[in-house]
Amino acid sequence: MIYVVELPAGGVPRAWFAYDDEDFARKVAASDPLSCREIHDQTTARALLALLGHQPGEPARAQYPAISALGAEHGWDTPLYRADHLLGRGVFRREPVSERAALAAALDARGGACIYWNERDAVGAFEGADPRLAGAPNWRARRALHAQLVALDVLADDN
Template sequence: MIYVVEVPEQAAPRAWFAYDEADFARKVEAGDARQPWEIFDSLSPRELLDDLGHADIDAAARERYPAICALGDSHGWDTALYRADHLLGAGVLSPEPVSERAALEAALAARGGVTCVYYGDRDAIGAFEGADPRIAGKDHWHARRALYEQLVALEVLADDN
């Protein structure tokens, strides 16, 4: 399980969960104004041209899509290029690897406030018990309570309060 605690600047904290990485991606994408491929994508210059209807890297492709061709010429036509708009900037393609996890966390962070993501029951329980300074202490009681309620709802913790 993946647990998320969102503490918006002007609203009550909320906690939610995802079953796995794919579910996490779906839920982050559903709450974002950007398209899923703008949040995270990985493809080569050759794949980009092919998606645009140019199976061949010819003069017509070079004339119509000079930026894509420049990427292919400089980085290699089959080199993976990463897009993560919240992390790299809108429309930026980079040959430096970007993990989908980092891109999704950046999308959550772009919503403002504080966002905490815990990959597994142990990390989430630890955060509830005070191991994460972003939600520790009495000033962050509501955030920890939201996480606690999520953990109880999923029967990770017993409701003994």
């Protein structure tokens, strides 16, 4: 499981979990102003044109100069990555962007979050291994994580 503690600026921390990467992506996208493909996508310049009903060539170059420029610069079938929260709106690049990095950037855009990719790290954070949850100023975030871990029977409720 993946455990998340959202830390909205000036707001109350909120903890939640996802069963796996697919569930995590779905939950992040459900409350994000951007579409799933804007949050993270891997495509090619040829595929972008195909979505618009075109193939590379002169008519497409005139009608879709930005996509045609991507194809000319990187090749029509080169994988291109998009992650608007990470790279900027509508930016495609050749260097791989992991879906996890793109989703973490989406959560950061909302004010920040602590993401624990497994139970061991989440329990460790609750026990003080993550300074973002340690100490008196962060007690609400730590308490939110505790409540989530108890609800999932990861920790016993000894209170």
